Amino acid sequence: MGKFKRQTSEHDILIAGGGISGLAVAYGLAAKGTKVTLIDAPTQTNKASRANVGLIWCQSKFLHLPNYAKWGFHSASLFPALTRELEEISGLDIPVNYTGGLIACVGQKEYENKAAYIAKLKDLLGEYPGGMISRTELEKKLPKIGFGPDVVGAAWCEADGVVEPLALMRAYKAAFCKLGGNVIEAHIHDVCPQDGGYSVFTDKGQMKCERLVLSAGLSNRRFSRFALSSLPVSADKGQVLLVERMPPVMPIPLLGVTQTFGGTIIIGFRHEFIGHDTRIVPEAVASEGRAAIQIWPELGKKRLIRAWSGLRVMPEDKQAIYSRLPNHPKVTLINTHSAVTLAAAHTRHLPEFILGGCLPDLAQDMTLQRFGVDVH
Ligand SMILES: Cc1cc2nc3c(=O)[nH]c(=O)nc-3n(C[C@H](O)[C@H](O)[C@H](O)COP(=O)(O)OP(=O)(O)OC[C@H]3O[C@@H](n4cnc5c(N)ncnc54)[C@H](O)[C@@H]3O)c2cc1C
Structure with missing residues (x-):
């Protein structure tokens, strides 16, 4: 054992950033018997993991990236066993519905566009567990929702679902700790190579390690600078409205208008690329509200109880980045949107990659190599 190893025996692997991505791989590594320390300090801007809807969403996405579309479906298929395992180890409940998911189509044109997109996706993927349904079929699936007059039908996919995202994170963290994982709450100032390993400088002191995972969302742009002049990732602002609690009326989640496990309705359709400005914009609140009311007019009579924003972590070509530097x-650097949906795949497949192995076939093209960065 070398000098470096003796100094850092407690940190074989450090994970910088404990949002949903960091927690998913931390647990996955601990489940393989690896000793891991996770450092996290929830920050003002990097809080997508604590601001999202919790949809496990595979449908109607990534016609231009078929392997990525399959990766989402693959992750969704791994979810039931993962949540059972996490509940068992952590002793915590994870509210989750594997009931499929719906996208309401407002107007005939929207319905036809969606139908054409899904037809192409079906051709490309070979198999696709869903398709278009009529308004009558939609009403049968969600009989307690009074849909607006312009809703003509919906896209349906049985692989989708919804999980309580904070409960999933709590369970990951508790299970990780039960398996011997170490969590340190600290703000990371900087990361750099040192003595043949890596040093992470935090407000609780310097921590050294032999292997490092960068899973700090948008902060990865700063933390990867020692090896990369720029990381092709930007902030995609989402703004969410929360409507007062109702009795359970939505057993199947609707994209953009979803009932939470607590009964409130969460509304969120927007994507804005305006840097790190996380202020709530009144016009955006109004336009989000209008879109939701078109789908479900009763919402117009309900009280809006909160609004918040979050910055999605969006790679330039929208595909996940799992890469060495x-x-x-x-x-290993991990940056992706839809990190709730992909959490199960991250837990099951990324630990091997972090430990020096290969990415699974579906994810082979998801390194920085595609941006012209030589990572071999
Ligand atoms: C409004 C909204 C709705 C969404 N809905 C969904 C959805 O329904 N389904 C889905 O799959 N995805 C959804 N997403 C996307 C999902 O939330 C993100 O893909 C996910 O949060 C990314 O996780 P991450 O862990 O990679 O990054 P982050 O969530 O950004 O987490 C990074 C972590 O690193 C920590 N960190 C950063 N800097 C430092 C530092 N200097 N020191 C210490 N710690 C640091 C942060 O505190 C944080 O815990 C949504 C996002 C938004 C904004």
Whole structure:
């Protein structure tokens, strides 16, 4: 054992960032018997993991990236066993529905566009567990919702679902700790190579490790600078409205208007690329509200109780990045949107990659190599 190893025996692997991505791989590594320390300090802007809807959403996405579309379906298929396992180990409940998911179509044109998109996706993927349904079929699936007059039908997919995202994170964290994982709440100032390993400088002191995972969302742009002049990831602002609690009326989640496990309705359709400005914009609140009322007019009579924003972590080409850094094979970078949907795949497949193995076939093209960065 070398000098470096003796100094850092408690941190074989450090994970910088404990949002949903960091927790998913931390647990996955601990489940393989690996000793891991996770550092996290929820920050003002990097809080997508604590601001999202919790949809496990595979449908109607990524016609231009078929393997990525399959990756989402694959992750969704791994979810039931994962949540059972996490509940068992953590002793915590994870509210989750594997009931499929719906996208309401407002107007004939929207319905036809969606139908054409899904037809192409079906051709491309070979199998696709869903399709278009009529308004009558939609009403049968959600009989307690009075849909607006312009809703003509919906896209349906049985692989989708919804999980309580904070409960999933709590269970990941508790299960990780039960398996011997170490969580340190600290703000990371900087990361750099040192003594043949890596140093992470935090407000609780310097921590050294041999292997490093960068899963700090948008902060990865700063933390990867020692090896990369720029990381092709930007902030995609989402703004969410929360409507007062109702009795359970939505057993199947609707994209953009979803009932939470607590009974409130969460509304969120927007994507804005305006840097790190997380202020709530009144016009955006109004337009989100209008879109929701078109689908479900009764919402117009309900009280809006909260609004918040969050910055999605969006790679330039919208595909996840799982990559080593150039000349740093022991550093793994993880940056993706839809990290709730992908959490199960991250837990099951990324630990091997972090430990020096390969990515699974479906994810082979998801390294930084596609942006012209040499990571071999
Ligand atoms: C409004 C909205 C709705 C969404 N809905 C869904 C959905 O329904 N389904 C879905 O799959 N995805 C959804 N997403 C996307 C999903 O939330 C993100 O893909 C996910 O949060 C990314 O997780 P992450 O862990 O990679 O990054 P982040 O969530 O950004 O987490 C990064 C972590 O690193 C920590 N960190 C950062 N900087 C530092 C530092 N300097 N020191 C210490 N710690 C640091 C942060 O505190 C945080 O815990 C939504 C996002 C938004 C904004």
